[in-house]
Amino acid sequence: MADQKVYQASTTAPVNIAVVKYWGKRDAKLNLPTNSSVSVTLSQADLRTHTTAACSSSFTEDTLLLNSSSQDVSGPRTQACFRELRSLRAALEESNPSLPKLSTLPLRIVSENNFPTAAGLASSAAGFAALVRAIANLYELPSSPTDLSRIARQGSGSACRSLFGGYVAWQMGWKADGSDSVAVEIAPASHWPTMRALILVVSAEKKGVSSTSGMQITVGTSGLFQRRAEIVVPKHMAEMEKAILEKDFQAFGKVTMMESNSFHATCLDTFPPIFYLNDVSRAAIRVVEDINREAGKIIAAYTFDAGPNAVIYYEEKDTEAVAGVLNGALGNLDGWQSRNIKAQSTSALDARAVQVLKDGVARVILTQVGEGPIRIEESLIAANGEPIKK
Amino acid sequence: MADQKVYQASTTAPVNIAVVKYWGKRDAKLNLPTNSSVSVTLSQADLRTHTTAACSSSFTEDTLLLNSSSQDVSGPRTQACFRELRSLRAALEESNPSLPKLSTLPLRIVSENNFPTAAGLASSAAGFAALVRAIANLYELPSSPTDLSRIARQGSGSACRSLFGGYVAWQMGWKADGSDSVAVEIAPASHWPTMRALILVVSAEKKGVSSTSGMQITVGTSGLFQRRAEIVVPKHMAEMEKAILEKDFQAFGKVTMMESNSFHATCLDTFPPIFYLNDVSRAAIRVVEDINREAGKIIAAYTFDAGPNAVIYYEEKDTEAVAGVLNGALGNLDGWQSRNIKAQSTSALDARAVQVLKDGVARVILTQVGEGPIRIEESLIAANGEPIKK
Numbered sequence: 001m002a003d004q005k006v007y008q009a010s011t012t013a014p015v016n017i018a019v020v021k022y023w024g025k026r027d028a029k030l031n032l033p034t035n036s037s038v039s040v041t042l043s044q045a046d047l048r049t050h051t052t053a054a055c056s057s058s059f060t061e062d063t064l065l066l067n068s069s070s071q072d073v074s075g076p077r078t079q080a081c082f083r084e085l086r087s088l089r090a091a092l093e094e095s096n097p098s099l100p101k102l103s104t105l106p107l108r109i110v111s112e113n114n115f116p117t118a119a120g121l122a123s124s125a126a127g128f129a130a131l132v133r134a135i136a137n138l139y140e141l142p143s144s145p146t147d148l149s150r151i152a153r154q155g156s157g158s159a160c161r162s163l164f165g166g167y168v169a170w171q172m173g174w175k176a177d178g179s180d181s182v183a184v185e186i187a188p189a190s191h192w193p194t195m196r197a198l199i200l201v202v203s204a205e206k207k208g209v210s211s212t213s214g215m216q217i218t219v220g221t222s223g224l225f226q227r228r229a230e231i232v233v234p235k236h237m238a239e240m241e242k243a244i245l246e247k248d249f250q251a252f253g254k255v256t257m258m259e260s261n262s263f264h265a266t267c268l269d270t271f272p273p274i275f276y277l278n279d280v281s282r283a284a285i286r287v288v289e290d291i292n293r294e295a296g297k298i299i300a301a302y303t304f305d306a307g308p309n310a311v312i313y314y315e316e317k318d319t320e321a322v323a324g325v326l327n328g329a330l331g332n333l334d335g336w337q338s339r340n341i342k343a344q345s346t347s348a349l350d351a352r353a354v355q356v357l358k359d360g361v362a363r364v365i366l367t368q369v370g371e372g373p374i375r376i377e378e379s380l381i382a383a384n385g386e387p388i389k390k
Numbered sequence: 391m392a393d394q395k396v397y398q399a400s401t402t403a404p405v406n407i408a409v410v411k412y413w414g415k416r417d418a419k420l421n422l423p424t425n426s427s428v429s430v431t432l433s434q435a436d437l438r439t440h441t442t443a444a445c446s447s448s449f450t451e452d453t454l455l456l457n458s459s460s461q462d463v464s465g466p467r468t469q470a471c472f473r474e475l476r477s478l479r480a481a482l483e484e485s486n487p488s489l490p491k492l493s494t495l496p497l498r499i500v501s502e503n504n505f506p507t508a509a510g511l512a513s514s515a516a517g518f519a520a521l522v523r524a525i526a527n528l529y530e531l532p533s534s535p536t537d538l539s540r541i542a543r544q545g546s547g548s549a550c551r552s553l554f555g556g557y558v559a560w561q562m563g564w565k566a567d568g569s570d571s572v573a574v575e576i577a578p579a580s581h582w583p584t585m586r587a588l589i590l591v592v593s594a595e596k597k598g599v600s601s602t603s604g605m606q607i608t609v610g611t612s613g614l615f616q617r618r619a620e621i622v623v624p625k626h627m628a629e630m631e632k633a634i635l636e637k638d639f640q641a642f643g644k645v646t647m648m649e650s651n652s653f654h655a656t657c658l659d660t661f662p663p664i665f666y667l668n669d670v671s672r673a674a675i676r677v678v679e680d681i682n683r684e685a686g687k688i689i690a691a692y693t694f695d696a697g698p699n700a701v702i703y704y705e706e707k708d709t710e711a712v713a714g715v716l717n718g719a720l721g722n723l724d725g726w727q728s729r730n731i732k733a734q735s736t737s738a739l740d741a742r743a744v745q746v747l748k749d750g751v752a753r754v755i756l757t758q759v760g761e762g763p764i765r766i767e768e769s770l771i772a773a774n775g776e777p778i779k780k
Contacts, residue, residue, distance in 0.1 A: 221648075222655075223617070223618070223621065223622035223625070223648070223652060224614040224617050224618060224622065224652065224655055224656070224659075226617070227613070227614050227616070227617035228613070228614060231613065232613035232614065235613070254661075257661065257662075258611075258613070258659075258661050261658055261659050261660075261661065261663045262613055262614065262659050264658055265612075265614055265655040265656065265658040265659035266614070266655065268651055268654055268655040268658055269614075269648075269651050269652050269655035270651075271644075271647070271648050271651065272647075272675075272679055273651045273675065275672050275675075278669055278672070279668055279669040282665050282668070285662075285663065285665075289662055
């Protein structure tokens with residue numbers, strides 16, 4: 001009887017929210033983008049994917065279980081990640097014949113998110129980052145996060161940025177094989193640890209257009225898109241990196257908001273047009289503008305991904321003026337208690353916008369800049385190879 | 391005692407709705423645009439301004455009464471129109487001393503719209519076109535509509551297009567004095583008389599940003615705007631003129647929709663962003679897409695100006711499939727009866743979008759392509775110079 005030992009390793013990986021947006025591929029198979037992007041990694045205490053990767057000759061095929069639900073692994077994206085990681089392991093095994101031949105064994109991946117999928121938060125980034133990091137741990141690969149980002153990118157473009165904590169750039173690269181399209185750290189979370197994020201989760205609305213197909217329709221039909229990719233984003237990249245290195249929230253906030261608007265403008269300029277912002281999103285923009293007007297400077301910055309949820313960045317010192325004021329205006333919602341936010345009263349917010357938010361926001365998530373993937377002992381797979389029911 | 395005769399002349403002038411949009415000035419004082427534009431003139435049976443211009447030595451100052459409400463005429467835009475028209479009259483008087491010296495007399499202008507101002511329809515175009523045309527009639531100027539468009543443009547940019555019927559281009563021009571920034575006819579209404587327009591008037595929402603100030607903020611802050619002005623619009627201008635000359639509704643509709651989206655995309659890319667489209671507008675876009683999908687081709691085309699109202703162009707032969715289907719979906723609203731539209735039932739429209747429209751559309755206006763300003767005898771000023779109360 002062959003060795004039926006179950007090898008395994010676990011990790012957690014974070015969500016990231018872009019402040020310079022990824023939208024458009026120059027190579028759809030390799031997930032090579034038309035422009036570079038920047039994100040802030042969010043704390044895993046609030047939002048994370050926990051993944052255990054195991055392999056064993058007792059397994060019959062590669063499988064993936066996400067939140068107790070079996071996922072298809074036959075798609076080209078997951079297959080690309082498995083293939084590249086196995087190839088790195090096989091090279092290790094070849095150079096050191098004493099290593100167990102894990103590269104030939106079926107993989108079992110078990111993943112859980114600590115946030116509801118229904119929240120509409122881009123979970124694929126954390127998911128693919130955790131999958132790649134967990135298998136790299138299982139295979140004991142010496143690869144750097146940047147090396148692994150090249151693999152995770154092929155699973156989901158923005159996943160490459162979730163292999164780092166703090167402030168992360170995805171350099172678009174220029175090579176046809178994608179070898180220079182990787183994530184790098186601009187600054188660790190400790191460089192600017194006071195960055196906070198408040199997410200207004202908008203009540204469910206069926207998502208009209210997936211980001212994967214949507215971005216390619218934009219590339220193909222928007223007359224404005226090329227200007228964004230060639231002129232606008234390179235300018236925003238330079239401004240954003242400088243703002244982060246100098247911890248300049250005024251500049252960070254302005255670029256963040258203009259970037260979100262530029263991205264959604266190219267969505268609207270798509271034919272047929274793609275709308276991710278709705279009236280609730282517009283109301284969130286309005287109250288952020290009101291908060292900044294009241295402060296006399298930019299202390300809050302909105303950004304929106306491929307959906308109506310608003311992510312509002314602010315600094316810890318402005319917690320009362322941002323989160324406190326929003327708590328005072330929006331009142332009782334799940335989420336405020338997590339960080340002990342005190343409601344502040346104000347007359348600075350547009351009453352109509354506040355009413356639209358009250359009607360349309362389902363919950364808030366309060367979080368902050370955080371670390372990259374963390375290797376942990378807690379496993380989602382038992383020693384006998386069976387997934388652990390929670 | 392001096393001659394106290396009241397000289398007067400009257401006209402009506404139409405509303406026009408752009409299919410290639412004007413947004414952005416290269417000279418704010420002269421209302422010189424950053425790009426050319428195209429509009430369809432709408433029938434005055436449904437939407438028109440009626441204006442009487444009078445002058446008399448019995449008047450003490452220049453005045454303007456709009457819908458029985460006194461308007462300020464001291465602004466530079468109205469003053470520019472008065473000055474230019476008086477200058478043309480003065481030249482006539484100089485060459486023919488037998489003419490009465492009207493150019494020196496105070497003007498009294500009385501205007502009435504046959505549509506509610508609250509409908510949010512761009513009434514300034516019809517208003518300034520009627521003002522300029524009425525004074526030109528009063529002064530018996532030999533000026534062509536294109537000559538007068540140069541003057542009306544200084545009152546309100548898009549007013550220059552309301553001096554013609556049918557299909558009208560506003561050529562941006564290049565000269566610093568604006569002398570080549572004028573309206574010209576692409577084709578008269580009789581060339582393509584089957585063009586219909588259906589306006590979904592969205593329930594009142596306070597307009598956030600005036601188009602006059604909004605467009606200059608776009609020029610100053612949007613990273614995408616320059617591409618629209620320099621690349622996108624010139625392409626759309628050529629495509630639109632060809633579509634009109636060939637009466638090709640497929641091409642007309644596609645450019646109309648892409649143009650509207652491109653314009654609103656640059657509004658969204660403004661900082662702070664300008665939103666004219668709301669969830670009701672989005673629902674209108676959705677049902678037009680559904681109508682076209684059901685037809686298997688473009689038979690309806692949406693466009694939006696600086697507000698949430700949808701203008702939907704279609705051809706007479708598709709009345710049932712467009713207006714009939716919308717009547718069937720939206721049900722009882724003011725407006726359908728004006729053209730005897732029969733409600734058609736269909737399952738092709740997204741139910742959620744239909745509900746948003748039912749909740750958000752206040753009335754419909756059904757109209758069609760129409761003629762330019764019409765000189766009429768009906769006067770709004772009595773022989774003694776007093777405004778006629780209606």
